[in-house]
Amino acid sequence: MRRIIIVGYMGAGKTTVGKALAKDTGLQFYDLDWYIEGRMRKTVPQIFAERGEDGFRRIEHNLLHEAAEFEDVILSCGGGTPCFFDNMDYMNSLADTVYLKAEPDVLCAHLKMGKTRRPLIEGKSEEELHEFIKNQLSQREAYYMKARHVFDVSLLDNYEKIQTTVASLRKMLDL
Ligand SMILES: Nc1ncnc2c1ncn2[C@@H]1O[C@H](COP(=O)(O)OP(=O)(O)OP(=O)(O)O)[C@@H](O)[C@H]1O
């Protein structure tokens, strides 16, 4: 039985890489943000608006305990998941955890792509976003670094290279 959990900052590519890795390995893919949205029948921004960040973190914690029990899966977390409650220790206790690490410049570039709404960074100018990421990443990194494996995606900034990331992760995780 294999269970892989991907952690890292917003925009690192957890969802994108997790999905590609699942496709390549035949494991089933779950994304914790999407799982929360399905179970709550609300979007992440709606949950933040209605219950605040504290309310979201409680829901995230409870539903992590459901999603992380599935077997033969790749589970991509939300950017904040490892940093609340005992979530990171819990994930390490039952899965192979991987930190997808990326520099603030790369995270900024990724966050400008796609349509995902992220309440914590909405409405920020480019300069504000860079400053916010730098500060928050420095607070969060200690949690992310508890993952059993670390993979730096900063040098792999294009779609073709998502396949390179998948191949490297398969080797790293013996998948
Ligand atoms: N290696 C990459 N090269 C180019 N684009 C990428 C790469 N990784 C991710 N992206 C793009 O960056 C954006 C953010 O990626 P993704 O949504 O997978 O991040 P995430 O880590 O899941 O973020 P969140 O914590 O908010 O869920 C997407 O539009 C995705 O297509």
Ligand SMILES: O=C(O)C1=C[C@@H](O)[C@@H](O)[C@H](O)C1
């Ligand atoms: O980094 C974070 O705290 C977040 C990341 C997203 O995946 C979502 O879970 C939500 O927008 C919060």
Ligand SMILES: [Mg+2]
């Ligand atoms: Mg994601």
